[in-house]
Amino acid sequence: MDALVIGGTRFIGRFTVEELLDHGYEVAIFNRGSHDNPFADESAVEQVTGDRTVTSDLEAARELVDPDVVIDCVAYEPREVRAATEVFADVDAYVYVSSGAAYGAEEIPKREGETALEPCTDEQATDDSHETYGARKAEGDRAVFAAADRGVNAMSVRPTIVYGPHDYTGRFDYWVDRVVEHDRVLVPGDGDALWHLASVENVARALRTVAEAGTPGRAYNVGDRRLLTLSEFVELVADAAGADVELVTAGPRELAGDVDPDAVPFYRRYPHVLDTERLAALGWDPVAPETAIERTVDAALAAGPSPADGTPDPAAEQDVMDRLGE
Known part of the structure; x- marks a missing residue:
């Protein structure tokens, strides 16, 4: 199968590419080329240069790669999710990397479809600050659900705080x-x-698992199993x-x-605890x-x-x- 990873060179995207390669995918990464490409010498990975905020660039990547699966690691504003779900409306799976920060209620544990999400105003939707991060991710989730209602095979994965090699946050x-x-x-x-923490390897495994076995219109929490x-x-x-x-x-x-x-x-x-039963039911095998x-x-x-x-x-x-x- 052919997979397109939007992002693909840093942290979650990098591990996702490796996870897909390990499971027999041909992989293309789509980004601006502003970071070193760790897969530059990997013949099974194609790099497509473009700006994911420009719809025509996404369309060009779609035509060039013709992906079966799209993993969207770098959608930070809801409008980017809405654009991607339209451009990739015909793929077998579009998986949006959301966040546990999308939850707006403090419950133990936080469950998909039960725990309330953060609201998001029009101003928050385009405010690139830490304070609006959860609200923007929640609105991206709602864009995924709306796309699934239109027949798009769109799903969401919500990692809690992620750690692992190549984590540039310190x-x-x-x-x-x-x-x-x-x-x-x-x-x-x-x-x-x-x-609740999530190994980057477990997030990458979750993204592949959801792409292969997830149900459109659903969100899946991911965090370390213990x-x-x-x-x-x-x-x-x-x-x-x-x-x-x-x-x-x-x-x-x-x-x-x-x-x-x-x-x-x-x-x-x-x-901050996320219930991971929905993901485990798909056959997710965590580290x-x-x-x-x-x-x-x-x-x-x-x-x-x-x-x-x-x-x-x-x-x-x-x-x-x-x-x-x-």
């Missing part, structure tokens, strides 16, 4: 840096914070890095304004978190950890731990 690297550079590591709260508390996650990162560290938990009073817990990657005040974390740590150590901007200052974290040790 969120995972924050924790690798802490466990290899420090004997004591600060963990906000009591260590039981729960933010959830980890923040302390469990950090301990696995330390084990994978061969580091022996002490975890130091600290509540709001102990943090005393020196460390903003909301700036700590993967910390969340209220649990265990221990395996995914080990691979991600190895990649981070090989490249050198580069923590995300805006994360807490290590010196401020040390001050908190020093006070707790008094």
Whole structure:
């Protein structure tokens, strides 16, 4: 089968291309060519240059590739989803990469078709900011559902927060840096914070599984099959890095304004959990978190950890731990 991956060179798109290749697909990637192409020497991957926000460019890619499957990794505004579902109305499967951030209600767990989605105003639909990300993804989901009502084989996959090799956000690297550079590591709260994570490999497997077996008009949550508390996650990162560290938990009073817990990657005040039963029912075969974390740590150590901007200052974290040790 022929697959077109819109995006395809960075993180989720990159792993999706590899997943498709591993399952016998001929793959084309469609993007502006602004990032290095990791598949430049791969004869089974064709690169088509164009701007996904330009409908005529999408149409040209359709005519050139004639794909059976389209995986849309870089649709960030609802209008882009509406355009893509029209251009690729006749494919066997159009799969939109949405987000767990599309959910607008705090429930445990969040279920497809039950938990309310974020509303999206006309202004939010074109506002390229972090604050409107969930609303824009939710409106993209609604565009998928509308397309399915018109007979398009369109589906949505909603990953929770994603980690893995080639993650350019630096969120995972924050924790690798802490466990290899420090004997004591600060963990906000009591260590039981729960933010459902998704290995990038599991997301790629989900995208292929939904393309092959999903039902048009449906959304499918994806996150690691087993959830980890923040302390469990950090301990696995330390084990994978061969580091022996002490975890130091600290509540709001102990943090005393020196460390903003909301700036700590993967910390969340209220649990964010996605139900993945609908995806599992399609035959999705996920990687265990221990395996995914080990691979991600190895990649981070090989490249050198580069923590995300805006994360807490290590010196401020040390001050908190020093006070707790008094």
